[in-house]
Amino acid sequence: MKLDTDPYKGVRDFYPKDKAQLMHFFSTITDVLTKYGYSQYDASPLERAELYEAKTGEEIVNEQTYTFTDRGDRKVTLRPEMTPTLARMAAKKRRDMPFPLRWFSIGNRFRYERPQKGRLREFYQADVDLVGAPEGEADLEIIRVGRDILRAFGAGEETYSIRVNSRTLLTAACEASDIPEKNHQAYMKLLDKKNKISGEDFEFKTKELMNGEITPLSAIETAKDKTVAEEKEKLQTFIATLKERGVSNVVYDPTLVRGFDYYTGIIFEFFDTDPSNTRSLFGGGRYDNLLSLFSNDSIPAVGFAVGDVTLKDFLETHDLLPDIKINPNVYMATPSVENIPAAQEFANNLREEGLSVFVNLTDKKLEKQIKNAEKRNIEMVIVYGEDETKGSMVTLKNIRTGQELETKKDNVVDLISESL
Amino acid sequence: MKLDTDPYKGVRDFYPKDKAQLMHFFSTITDVLTKYGYSQYDASPLERAELYEAKTGEEIVNEQTYTFTDRGDRKVTLRPEMTPTLARMAAKKRRDMPFPLRWFSIGNRFRYERPQKGRLREFYQADVDLVGAPEGEADLEIIRVGRDILRAFGAGEETYSIRVNSRTLLTAACEASDIPEKNHQAYMKLLDKKNKISGEDFEFKTKELMNGEITPLSAIETAKDKTVAEEKEKLQTFIATLKERGVSNVVYDPTLVRGFDYYTGIIFEFFDTDPSNTRSLFGGGRYDNLLSLFSNDSIPAVGFAVGDVTLKDFLETHDLLPDIKINPNVYMATPSVENIPAAQEFANNLREEGLSVFVNLTDKKLEKQIKNAEKRNIEMVIVYGEDETKGSMVTLKNIRTGQELETKKDNVVDLISESL
Numbered sequence: 143m144k145l146d147t148d149p150y151k152g153v154r155d156f157y158p159k160d161k162a163q164l165m166h167f168f169s170t171i172t173d174v175l176t177k178y179g180y181s182q183y184d185a186s187p188l189e190r191a192e193l194y195e196a197k198t199g200e201e202i203v204n205e206q207t208y209t210f211t212d213r214g215d216r217k218v219t220l221r222p223e224m225t226p227t228l229a230r231m232a233a234k235k236r237r238d239m240p241f242p243l244r245w246f247s248i249g250n251r252f253r254y255e256r257p258q259k260g261r262l263r264e265f266y267q268a269d270v271d272l273v274g275a276p277e278g279e280a281d282l283e284i285i286r287v288g289r290d291i292l293r294a295f296g297a298g299e300e301t302y303s304i305r306v307n308s309r310t311l312l313t314a315a316c317e318a319s320d321i322p323e324k325n326h327q328a329y330m331k332l333l334d335k336k337n338k339i340s341g342e343d344f345e346f347k348t349k350e351l352m353n354g355e356i357t358p359l360s361a362i363e364t365a366k367d368k369t370v371a372e373e374k375e376k377l378q379t380f381i382a383t384l385k386e387r388g389v390s391n392v393v394y395d396p397t398l399v400r401g402f403d404y405y406t407g408i409i410f411e412f413f414d415t416d417p418s419n420t421r422s423l424f425g426g427g428r429y430d431n432l433l434s435l436f437s438n439d440s441i442p443a444v445g446f447a448v449g450d451v452t453l454k455d456f457l458e459t460h461d462l463l464p465d466i467k468i469n470p471n472v473y474m475a476t477p478s479v480e481n482i483p484a485a486q487e488f489a490n491n492l493r494e495e496g497l498s499v500f501v502n503l504t505d506k507k508l509e510k511q512i513k514n515a516e517k518r519n520i521e522m523v524i525v526y527g528e529d530e531t532k533g534s535m536v537t538l539k540n541i542r543t544g545q546e547l548e549t550k551k552d553n554v555v556d557l558i559s560e561s562l
Numbered sequence: 563m564k565l566d567t568d569p570y571k572g573v574r575d576f577y578p579k580d581k582a583q584l585m586h587f588f589s590t591i592t593d594v595l596t597k598y599g600y601s602q603y604d605a606s607p608l609e610r611a612e613l614y615e616a617k618t619g620e621e622i623v624n625e626q627t628y629t630f631t632d633r634g635d636r637k638v639t640l641r642p643e644m645t646p647t648l649a650r651m652a653a654k655k656r657r658d659m660p661f662p663l664r665w666f667s668i669g670n671r672f673r674y675e676r677p678q679k680g681r682l683r684e685f686y687q688a689d690v691d692l693v694g695a696p697e698g699e700a701d702l703e704i705i706r707v708g709r710d711i712l713r714a715f716g717a718g719e720e721t722y723s724i725r726v727n728s729r730t731l732l733t734a735a736c737e738a739s740d741i742p743e744k745n746h747q748a749y750m751k752l753l754d755k756k757n758k759i760s761g762e763d764f765e766f767k768t769k770e771l772m773n774g775e776i777t778p779l780s781a782i783e784t785a786k787d788k789t790v791a792e793e794k795e796k797l798q799t800f801i802a803t804l805k806e807r808g809v810s811n812v813v814y815d816p817t818l819v820r821g822f823d824y825y826t827g828i829i830f831e832f833f834d835t836d837p838s839n840t841r842s843l844f845g846g847g848r849y850d851n852l853l854s855l856f857s858n859d860s861i862p863a864v865g866f867a868v869g870d871v872t873l874k875d876f877l878e879t880h881d882l883l884p885d886i887k888i889n890p891n892v893y894m895a896t897p898s899v900e901n902i903p904a905a906q907e908f909a910n911n912l913r914e915e916g917l918s919v920f921v922n923l924t925d926k927k928l929e930k931q932i933k934n935a936e937k938r939n940i941e942m943v944i945v946y947g948e949d950e951t952k953g954s955m956v957t958l959k960n961i962r963t964g965q966e967l968e969t970k971k972d973n974v975v976d977l978i979s980e981s982l
Contacts, residue, residue: 145612145855147654150638153606155651158665161602177913179890179920182581186573186670186684187607192565210630213674218570231575234567240937242923245578250606254633264606275923279902283923387903435565470599482699483807486706493597500599503662503695503703517660 152255152263162466164266167450168248171268174291178283180244180270185227187250191217193226206253220252224269225404225432225445232273232443233436241274241441262451270426271445277428281408282383284444288412288424289389291448296462302423305395306381306410309427311362311373312399318367320354329358334399359396380408404429408444419459424448470498471558473515477527479505485526488536488551495555512541522558572675572683582886584686587870588668591688594711598703600664600690605647607670611637613646626673640672644689645824645852645865652693652863653856661694661861682871690846691865697848701828702804704864708832708844709809711868716882722843725815726801726830729847731782731793732819738787740774749778754819779816800828824849828864839879844868890918891978893935897947899925905946908956908971915975932961942978 149155156164172182191209208220221227224247232243248268255263270287272280285304292302312333316326329351336344348357365371377394384392400409407428414423426446433441457463472492474485482503489499500520502511508525515523523539530536530551538547538557549557569575576584592602611629628640641647644667652663668688675683690707692700705724712722732753736746749771756764768777785791797814804812820829827848834843846866853861877883892912894905902923909919920940922931928945935943943959950956950971958967958977969977 144857145650146610147650147856149606149650150608150610151634151636153608155606155654156604157651157655158601158603161604164604165602176890177916177918179918181578181888182585183578184576184581184584186569186575188570188573188672188684190566190570208630208632210628212628214571216571230565230567230569231577234575235577240934244920252608264608272923279899279906279923283906283921387907436567437564468601470596479699486699486703487807496597498597498599500664501703503692503699514660 150263154262154264158468159466162468163454163463164450166464166466167266167453168268170294171248171291171448172246174287174294175244175246175270178244178287178290180246180287183228183231183245183247184249185221185224185231185247187221187252189219189221189227191219193230194219194222206255208252208254222253223251223402224249224267224447225271225402225429228269228271228273228445229429229432229443230436232441233433233439236433236437236439236441242280243271243273245273246270266450267447269445269447271443273433273443273445274441275444276442277407277430277444280442280444281380281428282387284426284446285384285392285410286387286389288426288446288448292412292423295453295457297456297460299389299391300415301460302391302412302414302456304384304389304392304410304412305398306377306384306392306408307395307398308373308377308380308408309400309405310407311370311377312358314367314369314373315358315361318356318361318370319358320352320356321358322353325351330399333358333397334401336397362396377408400425400427402429404432406430410446412448414456414459416459419452419455421452421455423452423456467519469519470500471520471522471562472497472499472554473511473518473520473523474499474501475508475511475515475523475525476502477508477525481527481531484531488526488530491551492555492558497555497558516541522561524554570683574682574684578888579886582888583874583883584870586884586886587686587873588688590714591668591711591868592666594707594714595664595666595690598664598707598710600666600707603648603651603665603667604669605641605644605651605667607641607672609639609641609647611639613650614639614642626675628672628674642673643671643822644669644687644867645691645822645849648689648691648693648865649849649852649863650856652861653853653859656853656857656859656861662700663691663693665693666690686870687867689865689867691863693853693863693865694861695864696862697827697850697864700862700864701800701848702807704846704866705804705812705830706807706809708846708866708868712832712843715873715877717876717880719809719811720835721880722811722832722834722876724804724809724812724830724832725818726797726804726812726828727815727818728793728797728800728828729820729825730827731790731797732778734787734789734793735778735781738776738781738790739778740772740776741778742773745771750819753778753817754821756817782816797828820845820847822849824852826850830866832868834876834879836879839872839875841872841875843872843876887939889939890920891940891942891982892917892919892974893931893938893940893943894919894921895928895931895935895943895945896922897928897945901947901951904951908946908950911971912975912978917975917978936961942981944974 207222210218212218250264251267252264272284321329332347361370365374381392405427409427411422412424424446428444430442474489476482476485485501489501492499521540521542523541524536534551535548536551627642630638632638670684671687672684692704741749752767781787781790785794801812825847829847831842832844844866848864850862894909896902896905905921909921912919941960941962943961944956954971955968956971
């Protein structure tokens with residue numbers, strides 16, 4: 143019986159082309175963040191389970207995590223998201239580090255859910271956070287950073303919109319409404335699903351939670367309640383400021399809730415404007431109380447995450463997915479296996495000068511070796527035999543164009559570098 | 563009750579300096595491998611447990627893996643090593659890819675063991691493999707690649723030695739010895755520990771496994787058995803060839819066994835010559851049968867892995883660990899919070915030209931902001947207030963030297979780029 147070659151259910155294998163694409167995502171994101179002064183941190187995907195039991199939103203902990211007990215009877219979770227880890231690490235060294243922290247992390251996250259389009263059991267995320275700065279400028283920067291990341295991928299502001307809402311406004315609206323407090327959380331969950339159900343269904347289910355006429359959404363619209371009016375104005379000012387600062391594609395979305403319980407202020411999601419791609423690209427918000435789970439210091443924070451699967455779908459939709467080249471510069475073919483040692487030696491000279499050289503190690507015929515180079519998308523071939531070993535000349539052959547050029551060995555690096 | 567800020571037992575947090583060091587390891591290794599034409603692949607750390615039950619060496623599967631059952635009753639293992647994954651992936655697409663594969667992967671591996679120096683429950687490894695080329699040139703290349711990686715870190719050949727042995731020789735020696743076949747594996751395990759126990763202890767335990775006088779080691783020394791003599795000569799030739807090709811620090815180590823069951827030919831380890839660092843730095847070998855677990859095609863392969871913990875210990879021992887700088891180029895201080903929007907705007911101009919700029923977002927006094935820049939090791943500070951916003955000039959202040967320079971805003975990028 144042979145073993146199955148498939149990966150574990152719901153996770154992906156990254157063959158070189160896939161990995162190169164992933165690395166391209168990461169390096170593009172890293173470049174933007176570095177310019178804003180963000181530094182990369184990381185942690186193990188293994189976390190103590192209690193980290194997610196506190197403030198992460200119940201659905202995730204109970205149904206959607208990989209949680210198991212280790213042999214030392216410790217409850218371990220494969221991290222479903224990075225924010226609790228960030229909060230833990232920032233709290234741990236809060237006395238030793240200069241705040242604010244501009245931090246980011248890129249890595250895999252795990253969710254135990256039924257695999258479907260855009261949702262996998264393992265996916266990659268870049269998490270970007272600004273810890274230790276109050277609302278206002280920090281929130282504006284974070285959203286602008288998100289915009290700049292998409293811009294770095296070539297995405298103009300017409301390709302996505304930034305939906306913004308405020309948790310403080312939502313809370314005030316719930317309090318000003320005829321929904322009793324015990325139903326506030328149920329209402330938030332319902333609101334989160336508003337765009338996925340019919341208007342009638344939403345209305346009916348809202349009524350079930352109420353004991354009067356004023357819904358949170360109508361409380362926001364009329365703004366008769368003083369706190370609601372204040373929070374509404376604050377949000378409007380925030381959106382106006384973003385526009386003034388050149389982020390034009392911001393819209394207020396009263397139904398935006400975000401799943402996690404820890405948000406306390408501005409929340410936002412970046413949405414593809416193409417209706418065929420309806421998932422949130424980026425999501426984030428302000429979470430001013432998360433660090434207080436670990437220490438008595440209150441440290442305000444804001445951040446967002448972007449996932450590789452939704453990013454790829456978005457870039458594909460808008461024809462922005464680049465074809466990453468990962469082929470070596472030169473394929474060294476050898477007429478016979480006896481030529482391999484000398485070919486490797488010459489290849490090492492080229493490598494020392496910075497070229498990437500793939501040397502044949504088989505006893506296959508030259509013809510087959512050239513076919514092999516073709517399959518690898520390597521254009522430049524050098525056949526390295528007796529004459530080339532003893533002499534000072536080699537022939538560069540471009541197998542795509544058929545062009546051949548005899549040259550001194552010493553000139554190979556320059557010639558190939560020019561043609562790149 | 564506050565939550566604990568420590569990470570899960572036996573794993574590490576990577577604060578920005580630690581992460582930068584890890585990334586430096588990875589990029590140095592990647593550079594060398596790219597020059598040899600190796601491409602990066604990857605897979606999820608979640609693997610079906612059966613992958614490790616077959617041929618990985620029993621200790622690892624039974625005692626040293628994180629294995630759990632998921633809600634779909636699948637047995638899942640957090641990968642303890644990459645080679646079985648590589649074999650699975652190579653076998654899966656063996657019809658679609660040009661062989662040989664020169665592949666590498668960098669990522670985390672998990673072992674459930676008692677944390678101790680150099681051994682953690684999660685560590686990073688770079689795995690380098692050449693799949694689809696027979697013994698000989700491929701083995702020589704792989705060892706040379708290992709040498710070049712250490713060279714790229716600045717390590718000369720006097721800082722480590724390359725211990726080489728052959729599994730075929732060991733097998734032939736066992737067969738030529740007076741150890742009955744049922745005890746061969748026990749003998750290999752004993753041999754593996756030879757350097758950790760006393761000579762008498764080793765001799766005593768060897769005797770227990772034997773029913774005669776000839777030990778495998780004496781069979782190798784006398785080389786009276788024909789197969790042993792052939793294998794011994796082959797290994798000697800291999801070592802001599804490595805030396806001819808410029809890898810001078812190779813030694814034959816008859817006690818080298820390597821833990822994994824899948825090795826079939828040459829095996830090797832790179833050892834620090836400093837006696838204070840006694841663990842293997844790199845380890846690898848030839849495994850010609852592993853892919854046949856997945857398919858009927860027999861595909862020969864050779865490879866090695868290098869771990870981040872042992873690499874760091876080695877570089878530290880030889881004073882080769884570089885101090886990686888991760889600080890932004892400029893700190894923008896603001897006399898008042900009202901200046902922040904304009905400071906961000908000017909910062910964005912600098913960022914577009916490639917600089918990394920950290921903008922103050924607090925209402926702290928200038929003095930405190932400068933202290934903050936110092937703590938971040940940012941040398942260059944620009945105070946951006948009213949005058950700077952309205953005018954065309956700014957002052958660059960090097961807070962390490964105290965030097966100040968008033969300059970046009972347009973010249974800032976050039977001036978700072980020069981000083982880098």
